[in-house]
Amino acid sequence: MxxxxxxxxxxxxLKPSSTVAVTSRALELRHAGVDVISLGVGEPDFDTPPHIKAAGIAxxxxxxxxxxxxxxIPELREAxxxxxxxxxxxxxxxxAVTVTSGGKQALFNAFFALLNPGDEVLVPSPYWVSYPEMIALTGAVAVPVPTVPEEGFQLDPERLERLITPRTRAVLLNSPGNPTGAVFPPEVLQRVAELAQRHGLMIITDEMYEHLVYGAExxxxxxxxxxxxxxxxxxxxAYAMTGWRIGYAGGPKAVISAMNSFQSQSTSNASSVGQYAALAAFQQHQETLRFIEMARRAYHERRDFLVAGLxxxxxxxxxxEGAFYVxxxxxxxxxxxxxxxxxxxxxxxVAVVPGTDFAAPGQVRLSYATSMDQLQEVLRRLEQLLARR
Ligand SMILES: Cc1ncc(COP(=O)(O)O)c(C=O)c1O
Structure with a gap:
């Protein structure tokens, strides 16, 4: 039986995310009293700005x-x-806007709204671990479009075009990117847009890290x-609101409406309190921009320090050029x-994430969304590790 x-x-x-696996192991060690520094998780170390918190409380x-x-809520979609x-x-x-329980649910809804079993989605690699798994749940497959460290993980539109087949349905972009931090320049995006138009493909663009750029456009x-x-x-x-679970998407109405249907049968709606808090982030945008700029400068300084040290x-x-990973x-x-x-x-x-699930062999990802003191200590520990080997 x-x-x-x-x-x-x-x-x-379904493969559990390797990011989560490393974080759990680091937490276990910490729980056992071991002083582990985690550069594993992709989460701002800043607190949610006060004006946003106040709106949530209100x-x-x-x-x-x-x-x-x-x-x-209509006010949030308007904002x-x-x-x-x-x-x-x-x-x-x-x-033509929808609000979801985090960016993850927007992506989930989008893949279910757009993909059929057997469809192919072109995804520049190294890619964020969740993409291929989410895509596979729909029966479609993620087809990696390789990018390499020697070229700063830049996307080559010709390479992408060569991978288009009759089954290709969409291109998934993430710029600034997790895990590479690559920012795709306007001329590359223009070429990808032309390809999508010529081959009748959908572009799904994940712009979660849009504000975190250090000189690139x-x-x-x-x-x-x-x-x-x-x-x-x-x-x-953007607003250090990981726990509030607010994501959103904008696009062709038919796609948004299909995403809403999936959402109506799953989570119903994003947290009401989170939505009102996010509304303050948009409505009081001068204050929000000040927070973003403060965070961006801090990440910029940490990036320079960590990359030079490594x-x-x-x-x-x-x-x-962007995000908060190296x-x-x-x-x-x-x-x-x-x-x-x-x-x-x-x-x-030091907890880092192996590149295995990002399609990045021989590499690990470090998040620098942590204090300079911690980064200094990380470099010190790595120096000692290398000296011992
Ligand atoms: C590229 C990328 N997209 C989406 C998300 C998900 O964001 P959220 O916490 O809003 O679901 C993350 C979070 O790590 C991410 O790195």
Missing amino acids: QSPFTLSARARS AIEAGRTKYTGVNG ISQKFERENGLHHAPD QVSIGRYAPEHTLTVNGASK NRLGLPTPLP MTDTTRIHPDELEAARIILDDAL
Whole structure:
């Protein structure tokens, strides 16, 4: 007789994120009293800005704690529509905007709204770990478009075009990118937009890190092919609101409406309190911009410090132009990145993420969303580790 606890084929096929695996191991060590520094998780170390917190508290006190419309409260969709216009040059009316439980759910809804089993999605690699797994849940497959550290992980549109087949349905971009920090310049985005138009592809662009650029020009690809583009974004990284779970998307109405149908049968709506807090982030945008600029400068300084330090130690690390991650070549520590990450955790007490699930062999990802003191200590520990080997 079959056990009632036999897990579904989908559940069994799902790979747990290696980011989570490393973080759990680091937490275990910490719990055991070991002083581990975690550069594993991609989360701002800043607190949510006070004006946003205050709006969340006010929403609770005013009893705004009920279900909202599936696609979010109208004021927030209106504010997001204006934000798209003001900051990205995108024209999405409020009914072409949807609010979700984090950027992750926007992506989930988008993949389910757009993909059929057997479809292919072109994804520049190294890519964020969740993309191929989410895409696989729909029965579609992520096809990596390789980018390399020697070219600063830049996307080559010709390479992308060569990978288009009759089954290609979409291109998924993430610029500034996790884990590479690469920012794709306007001319590359323009070429990808042309390809999408020529081959009838959808572009899904994840712009979660749009504000975190250190000199490079960040442009929304939706400007070049509005009818082909779904733009996904969220409050998590920009406003240090990871726990509030607010994401959003804007794009063709038919796609947004299908995403809303999926949401209506899953989570119903994003947290009402989170939505009111996010509304303050958009409405009081001068104050929010001051916070973003403060955070951006801090990340910039940390990036420069960490990249210079790692290269000095003989761990080759390209200078990323955005987000808050660096990719480091750890073959000097061990040719296999999983083993290298284990050695770094066990012997240097620093948690990093092996590049394995990012399609980045021989490399690990370090997040610099942590204090300069911690980064200094990380370099000190790595120096000692290298001296011992
Ligand atoms: C590239 C990318 N997209 C989306 C997300 C998800 O963001 P959220 O916390 O809003 O679900 C993350 C979070 O790590 C990310 O790195």
